[in-house]
Amino acid sequence: xxxxxxxxxxxxxxxxxxxxxxxxxxxxxxxxxxxxxxxxxxxxxxxxxxxxxxxxxxxxxxxxxxxxxxxxxxxxxxxxxxxxxxxxxxxxxxxxxxxxxxx
Amino acid sequence: xxxxxxxxxxxxxxxxxxxxxxxxxxxxxxxxxxxxxxxxxxxxxxxxxxxxxxxxxxxxxxxxxxxxxxxxxxxxxxxxxxxxxxxxxxxxxxxxxxxxxxxxxxxxxxxxxxxxxxxxxxxxxxxxxxxxxxxxxxxxxxxxxxxxxxxxxxxxxxxxxxxxxxxxxxxxxxxxxx
Amino acid sequence: xxxxxxxxxxxxxxxxxxxxxxxxxxxxxxxxxxxxxxxxxxxxxxxxxxxxxxxxxxxxxxxxxxxxxxxxxxxxxxxxxxxxxxxxxxxxxxxxxxxxxxxxxxxxxxxxxxxxxxxxxxxxxxxxxxxxxxxxxxxxxxxxxxxxxxxxxxxxxxxxxxxxxxxxxxxxxxxxxxxxxxxxxxxxxxxxxxxxxxxxxxxxxxxxxxxxxxxxxxxxxxxxxxxxxxxxxxxxxxxxxxxxxxxxxxxxxxxxxxxxxxxxxxxxxxxxxxxxxxxxxxxxxxxxxxxxxxxxxx
Numbered sequence: 001x002x003x004x005x006x007x008x009x010x011x012x013x014x015x016x017x018x019x020x021x022x023x024x025x026x027x028x029x030x031x032x033x034x035x036x037x038x039x040x041x042x043x044x045x046x047x048x049x050x051x052x053x054x055x056x057x058x059x060x061x062x063x064x065x066x067x068x069x070x071x072x073x074x075x076x077x078x079x080x081x082x083x084x085x086x087x088x089x090x091x092x093x094x095x096x097x098x099x100x101x102x103x
Numbered sequence: 104x105x106x107x108x109x110x111x112x113x114x115x116x117x118x119x120x121x122x123x124x125x126x127x128x129x130x131x132x133x134x135x136x137x138x139x140x141x142x143x144x145x146x147x148x149x150x151x152x153x154x155x156x157x158x159x160x161x162x163x164x165x166x167x168x169x170x171x172x173x174x175x176x177x178x179x180x181x182x183x184x185x186x187x188x189x190x191x192x193x194x195x196x197x198x199x200x201x202x203x204x205x206x207x208x209x210x211x212x213x214x215x216x217x218x219x220x221x222x223x224x225x226x227x228x229x230x231x232x233x234x235x236x237x238x239x240x241x242x243x244x245x246x247x248x249x250x251x252x253x254x255x256x257x258x259x260x261x262x263x264x265x266x267x268x269x270x271x272x273x274x275x276x277x278x279x280x281x
Numbered sequence: 282x283x284x285x286x287x288x289x290x291x292x293x294x295x296x297x298x299x300x301x302x303x304x305x306x307x308x309x310x311x312x313x314x315x316x317x318x319x320x321x322x323x324x325x326x327x328x329x330x331x332x333x334x335x336x337x338x339x340x341x342x343x344x345x346x347x348x349x350x351x352x353x354x355x356x357x358x359x360x361x362x363x364x365x366x367x368x369x370x371x372x373x374x375x376x377x378x379x380x381x382x383x384x385x386x387x388x389x390x391x392x393x394x395x396x397x398x399x400x401x402x403x404x405x406x407x408x409x410x411x412x413x414x415x416x417x418x419x420x421x422x423x424x425x426x427x428x429x430x431x432x433x434x435x436x437x438x439x440x441x442x443x444x445x446x447x448x449x450x451x452x453x454x455x456x457x458x459x460x461x462x463x464x465x466x467x468x469x470x471x472x473x474x475x476x477x478x479x480x481x482x483x484x485x486x487x488x489x490x491x492x493x494x495x496x497x498x499x500x501x502x503x504x505x506x507x508x509x510x511x512x513x514x515x516x517x518x519x520x521x522x523x524x525x526x527x528x529x530x531x532x533x534x535x536x537x538x539x540x541x542x543x544x545x546x547x548x549x550x551x552x553x554x555x556x557x558x559x560x561x562x563x564x565x566x567x568x569x570x571x572x573x574x575x576x577x578x579x
Contacts, residue, residue: 002221004108008152009213011115015145017206018122025198026126027191030176034138037169038122041145044161045115052152053221059238062231063246065157066239069164070250074257076168080175081261088267093179096193130334132390139383159369163376167408170382174405184393186332228368232429 008049016042029086029093033079040072104223110151118144130185131176139169153225156232284364290527291353294504295497298534302497305542322490330392330483337391341480342488345384345495351377352502356509357432359522370431371423374506375416378461381499382408385463385470385480388492392483400479404470406549407460410556411467414457417564418450421571422510435514442513446574449567451511453560458503458537460552462496465541469549504534 015038022035044065051061083093090097121141125134142165149158177183192198226234239247299315329338354377355370357363367373382404389401423429425446426437444451460467471479484492508514508529515522517529547555 002218004104004111004152005218005221006213007108007112007115008148010210011111011118011148013206013209013213014119015122015141016209017202018119018126019202020205021198021202022126024201025192025195027193028180030131030172030179031126031134031191034125034134034172037138037172038125038141041118041122041142045118045145045148048149048152048154048157052154052225054218056222056224056226059234060243062154062157062235063238063243066160067246067250069161070254073164073168074253076172077254077257077261078264080171081264083175083179084265087179092181132386133334133336136337136383136387155367156369156372159367159372159376163372163379166376166379166383167412170386170405170408173386174402177402184334229428229430232368 002053005049005053008045008053012042012045012049014042015039015045027095029079029083029095032095033075036075037072040068040075044068107151107153111148114144114147114151117141118148128185129182129188129191131180131183132173133185135169135173135176138172139165142169153228154231155228156235283362286362287353287358287364288350290358290523291350291498291501294501294527294531294534295494297531298497298501298538301535302538305538319490319494322493323487325486327486327488328483330394333393333483334391337387338483339391339488341384341388341391342484342491342495344387345381346491346498348377348380348384349495349498349502353498353505355431356502356505357435357514358526359515360432360436362523363432366430366432369429371419371429371434371510374431375419378415378502379412381461384495388480388484389470394483396476396478396482397480400470400472400476400482403472403479403549404463406553407463407467407469410549410553410560411457411460414453414556414560414564415461417561417568418447418454418457419510421447421450421564421568424568424571424575431509435509435516438513439516442516443511444513447511447567447571449563450571451507453564453567454511455507455533455537456560457556458507459540462500462503462537464500464537466544466546467552468541468546469552472546475546500534500537501530504537505530507533 019035019038019040019042022038023032024035026032026035047061047065047068051058051065055061086093086098118141121137121144124137125141128134128137143162146158146161146165149155149161152158182189225231296315300310300312303314304310329335352374354364355367355373357366385404386401389397389399389404391397422434422443425443426434428434428437438446463470469479470476471481473479476482481489481492505526508526512529512533514529515526517525520528
């Protein structure tokens with residue numbers, strides 16, 4: 001059964017890697033959020049795999065998955081709120097043009 | 104066991120494939136929907152790992168979430184259809200390096216670590232749903248409530264940030280839209 | 282085996298619904314009309330618009346059809362006549378039907394046409410309006426049954442159907458189901474006469490045939506869901522269980538059709554306002570009332 005665990009963990013790791021690439025390389029706020037979503041998806045795969053194969057008796061593992069899903073939703077809501085405010089003020093959500101946020 | 108490994112691998116490959124498409128295509132709607140199907144494939148992986156409730160929940164939540172992402176892409180991008188073939192990336196080499204290192208380290212750890220005894224039998228799906236419900240309203244109730252309050256806070260915060268600042272200049276517009 | 286039976290029942294209901302729809306629109310009862318127009322779709326030219334998003338354009342009708350069938354897969358026709366009796370059936374049908382939105386966005390974006398695109402994005406707004414009214418009444422139903430399994434939900438209505446036990450939930454679910462199936466008066470994404478067909482506008486030939494079949498299948502799936510959740514599923518005297526399921530499903534589908542014929546199309550801003558200011562508080566009230574009833578009445 002370790003085989004399935006390893007397969008799931010490798011998938012999670014690769015999704016995480018793609019997400020890191022996306023979050024770092026994209027210039028648009030919405031695309032960066034997509035990278036973050038992929039990172040969290042990788043984390044979700046690992047959490048479910050750990051729950052299923054290592055500790056199926058403890059439901060805190062599933063609880064953690066629910067919390068991560070909440071985090072994904074919250075990230076989207078606040079991110080889009082910020083994006084709307086930024087777009088309204090400056091007319092773009094490009095990161096290259098957001099140097100003025102440095103203060 | 105091999106059947107399970109096969110299905111987890113197939114859905115995992117689908118998730119990775121769609122995940123790659125997200126950053127390879129220049130059409131923003133395709134990008135958002137590729138992310139959607141990547142998350143759906145992750146949900147199918149949960150189903151393949153006999154975690155039925157979470158799998159179905161993931162599949163359900165992500166459909167709406169990523170569709171909303173798609174419309175924001177169309178709203179905020181200069182070239183949502185990707186017909187112009189704009190380059191929307193920066194610090195590419197560094198990002199690829201970071202991504203490969205992050206994935207590589209995680210994979211090495213996955214192979215290297217001693218995971219100990221692995222459980223073969225998953226709890227029955229109906230039992231899982233029941234036990235998760237009892238966990239939610241029992242030991243983890245405070246965490247669950249905190250998550251709920253966090254969502255409420257995020258909703259209020261997002262709305263507050265997104266509502267336009269009322270000035271005398273645009274208050275006339277508001278009269279029209281009401 | 283169950284799979285084949287349910288599919289045949291689904292197709293048969295779709296055919297009957299199409300006949301009734303033709304009857305109410307043209308005034309003539311022509312049982313062969315749906316088959317003939319289906320065949321005609323096969324023969325017609327399939328026009329592809331200029332610079333389409335080909336992947337979305339081709340996938341959308343098929344995805345809509347698959348989603349409608351997947352939704353029907355967890356709904357029982359008789360105690361054992363169900364394709365997949367999942368432990369999370371009542372949640373699964375939500376998950377499957379959430380992809381109606383995805384299919385419509387794809388169908389709207391794919392053909393590279395303005396009306397289609399507006400129709401597709403409009404459905405996103407419609408989803409934000411109706412989604413809670415689908416999920417929250419189902420929550421109340423699951424509370425009474427103490428299970429998410431659809432067969433157990435039907436079993437819990439033995440003697441007293443949910444339409445009597447929680448009429449408020451039924452009304453909300455029925456309206457939301459009509460909005461989900463984008464039937465008139467909630468046909469905002471297609472809106473003939475205003476958007477020129479909306480998401481349907483650029484589809485012709487075989488693809489339009491699949492799209493129409495998918496829409497009717499979706500209506501039958503939702504009518505079946507209403508039957509399972511509120512009308513006691515297979516319960517009924519004399520007739521065999523599957524017959525009762527089919528009769529009730531068709532009755533609900535036809536009543537959706539008739540309701541649409543006598544009501545004007547609602548504006549999307551009004552739909553959103555009514556759903557959020559009136560619908561969601563009522564759905565919460567329904568959950569509270571059902572919770573109290575479950576606790577008080579043995």
